[in-house]
Amino acid sequence: MHLVFGGRVSDPQGLDFVDLPSVHLVGLFPDYANALDAWRANAQRTVDDAEMKYVVVHLHRLLEPDLSSKT
Secondary structure (H helix, E strand, O other): OEEEEEEEEOOOOOOOEOOHHHOEEEEEEOOHHHHHHHHHHHHHHOOOOOOEEEEEEEHHHHHOHHHHOOO
């Protein structure tokens, strides 16, 4: 399971989102391929704004950390 979200960050190289209430929750996706497609669509839409950043979070790695070390 993967979560895609994005928003305005204080530093384009970091993950410090400056306004959490305005974070754009793109959605939950069952696999990385679909999450990557959603991330790419949103990241490309905001490519001219250096302070906007979208990320993919691998929720399965948070829920079952032992499994991620085996894959």
